Structure formats: C-alpha cells, structure tokens
Amino acid sequence: MPEVLSAPLIVEFPFTRSTGPVIGAFLTGLRERVVLGIRGSAGRVLCPPAEYDPVTAEELTELVALPGTGTVTTWAWNARPRPYQPLTTPFAWVLVRLDGADTALLHALDAPPPGSGDPRAVRTGLRVTVRWAGQRSGAITDIACFEPIPEEA
Amino acid sequence: MDTADLLATVPALAGAEPVTRVTLPARLDYIHTPGAAQSRFLNALAEKRFLAERCPKCTRVYIPPKGVCPTCGLATTERLELPHVGTITTFCIVNIAARGLDVEVPYCYAYVLLDGAHVSLHARIGDIPHDQVHVGQRVQPVWNEQKLGPSLAGISHFRPTGEPDADPESYRRWM
Secondary structure, eight states: OOOOOOEEEEEEEEEEEEOHHHHHHHHHHHHTTOEEEEEOGGGOEESSOOSBOTTTOOBOOOEEEEOSEEEEEEEEEESSOOTTSSOSSOEEEEEEEETTOSSOEEEEEOOSSTTTOOGGGOOTTOEEEEEEOSSOOSSGGGEEEEEEOOOOO | OOHHHHHTTSGGGTTOOOOOEEEEEEEEEEEEOOHHHHHHHHHHHTTTOEEEEEOTTTOOEESSOOSBOTTTOOBOOEEEEEOSOEEEEEEEEEOSOOTTOOOOSSEEEEEEEETTOSSOEEEEEOSSOGGGOOTTOEEEEEEOGGGOSSSGGGEEEEEEOOSOOOOHHHHGGGO
8 A cells, every 4th residue: 555645735715805985994993993884775774884874785884883792693603723813713604693783794703711622601792892902904804703792790 | 895994883993994905715625646657657756767658549648647638538458658858838937936945036937848748747947048948948947866766846947958949730630
C-alpha cells in the first residue's frame, strides 16, 4: 500500500468591494460605534440597512441610529469554531433584532461562562448587547460579538 | 445620495470619513488528497519523470492523470512516461501580483503540451524576454532542486529549447 499523499490546498479570493451609499454609511457607523438601520415601507426599520425596500423596491435614505441592545430571534450553536470566525471559543450564531428595528442582524454571541461557552445559556428572546472591537476599521467585525445583558436581580 | 450625504442626516455621524470600500477575503482551507493516479504522477515528479495515462478507447493521453478518461468514462489503464519537451499552445503575461503568490510580476504563464500528451500542463515560461514567447515554441522544464518532491513546485519553469517551432498540425487539435 503506497503512502497516501495529502497537502493543504487554500483557495482564496481577496475581494475588494465598493460598499455603496447605504452599506457605506452602515460600516462608517460601526467604526464610530453606532448601529444604523434604515426606514422602509410601512415605517419598518431594516437592520442591517438595505439600499432598496424589499417590498416596494423604492430607494431608501432615512437612516435610523439604533441602540446597541436587542433580542435574539433565533440561534445555532457552534461548538468548534474554525479559524477566522468571530470568536475562538464555542459560541452561538445569532440573529439579533436590535431595539427599534423590525429585522434581525446576523452575528456571534459570546455565551457564558467566559472562555468555554454553554449553549444552555442561549435562548430565543435573550436580551443582548453589542461588544465593540477595540480596533475598528469600518467592517462588520467592528462588532466583536454580542453578549447577554445580565438579568436584573 | 452618496454615503457622506446620508451620514450628514445622522447627528452622531455628520462629518465622519465615509467608508467606501471593504476587503472581504473569501477563503477555503482544504486538505487535498490527490487519489491514486495523481499520486503516481506526483511521486514520479519527485524523480523528474512525467507520468501520464492513456484512454484505452479514444487513445488520448492525460497528464496529470486522473485515472479516468473524461470523454469516454473509462479507466485509463495504460501508464506511460512523457519526454522532457513540449510546445507552448497558449500563454499570457501576468502583470498583477496575486496576493500570497511568491512570484515577481510581470511573468509569463503558459499551457505546455508535452510531446505525446493531449492535454497541457500549466507552467511559467522563463529565461526569455516575454515579447519573444509565442505559440508553437518548443520548451523544456527547469527543475527547482530544492523543491523537488511530490509536487508541481519541483518545476521552476519551462524555457525554450532553441529548436525550431513545432508544426502546428502537431498541436492544432489539442489547444
């Protein structure tokens, strides 16, 4: 039986994208620690913001600054994070509907206990808040992750 | 409205330097296992040998071999070794450096149809000014002794042999 060959094979596309007016504003906001949504048809606030209304296709321009707090609408546990994911320890992928928004943002949730993460600490309806990255550059990674808001005693 | 116009409507962000571009690398990290036929090919490269396989039905010769003829769907049972000489069937000059690739630009990249093969290898062309590279040119491999092993990295590049160009009839069907 001959030796079975194997080797790393890395496929990488270093895309640079133009962000456009709305996503550009959203990313600028993240750099300045402000999460922006945008008002769409029927007064709905979309976050992340869209350039065009998903229902009427109208161009949208009314930005809305949102607080960094929100509610988990659904989640999935990631027991073994891969390289380049938002956290190196087990975490939850979450959809977070920020307070004042009508749609949800995909991000990571650092669940307690610190460093190991327990899926039993995560549930739909969990109140969470943004943890900002120390160094921000105008990217979705400017939000390091979300973390639970401690419940009041 | 551009980004600055939109930001001006948000008090906390008025005057902030607008983000207009973002770099989003898409990256897939594989561990590749080449399979039996390609492993034979790669192990032969470590000995500076070009190992190919022939389809029993259409007689096409494949290098690197995949163990199967994609046209006929048959196992390529016959193995053969190809000589260290081939013909450029197409080429380009690359002027933009790919990130993470340790090659100086500009460089010439070409399809090299080894004598007896019906598919081309890809390789750099060197030791010649780029404006003298042409289709039909006869080339031979220059080995990188430090990188010799079960890998195409053992081929540094191909360079002209200096012999007359190949008869177009010899490669016309295999470009």
